[in-house]
């Protein structure tokens with residue numbers, strides 16, 4: 287049998303496992319800040335545990351109609367141990383966010399995954415991390431897993447000052463919060479990231495609204511080797527809003 291047959295079979299098996307849905311039940315749900323809700327689930331059908339990396343994510347499928355229809359979106363695994371899964375969900379007008387706002391212990395949903403969220407060569411001695419509130423849980427996981435000697439900086443755009451939360455980081459990493467208040471999403475993050483100091487040794491990781499992520503990818507890929515830059519669109523603003531945002535910049 288050719289070796290690529292086994293490689294393909296393994297890949298297909300990994301995809302099948304990542305797409306397989308399991309039931310979860312809400313154990314606890316509470317607001318961390320006015321726009322971020324922590325959800326603690328019990329995994330009712332735990333998958334065999336794999337080597338997990340920071341920024342790994344699952345797809346959460348929440349019930350939307352009384353007929354069993356589900357709506358699925360990606361969320362970062364903030365913590366997973368002892369059959370419990372923790373995710374932090376930004377609160378806005380979307381279906382998953384609205385479900386989280388109403389969720390009570392005992393409510394059920396489904397998850398699939400986890401999948402990998404960090405594709406850079408890792409760890410790096412110097413980092414520049416940037417995110418809005420949807421990428422904040424991933425950034426918190428990445429920081430918690432970096433060696434103590436890592437240098438760098440982090441820009442976190444949040445809806446308001448009241449959404450700033452304590453984040454543990456190695457001592458030589460400066461963590462800055464950017465409360466956006468009335469500014470369009472991504473504007474403050476883009477400005478701060480563009481002004482941040484980078485060297486050839488810096489690894490850049492960004493998770494934010496799609497247009498912001500694309501803009502920052504272009505910016506950093508012009509300065510650094512591609513393998514040092516990972517930017518991801520974590521949500522998508524409706525097209526007319528994106529156009530408005532570009533007029534602001």
Ligand SMILES: Cc1cc2nc3c(=O)[nH]c(=O)nc-3n(C[C@H](O)[C@H](O)[C@H](O)COP(=O)(O)OP(=O)(O)OC[C@H]3O[C@@H](n4cnc5c(N)ncnc54)[C@H](O)[C@@H]3O)c2cc1C
Nearest residue numbers: 359360361362375376378380381382383420520521522523
């Ligand atoms: C790999 C990955 C990991 C992610 N991890 C997290 C995480 O840990 N925590 C988290 O909160 N999110 C995370 N996200 C983002 C999350 O999946 C999206 O925000 C998702 O769109 C929310 O789904 P929804 O059903 O609430 O809204 P949707 O049905 O997708 O969207 C409905 C409307 O809400 C708008 N919208 C969506 N998200 C936002 C937002 N954040 N702010 C304002 N408007 C919004 C859309 O533009 C749309 O108009 C992650 C995304 C990816 C790809």
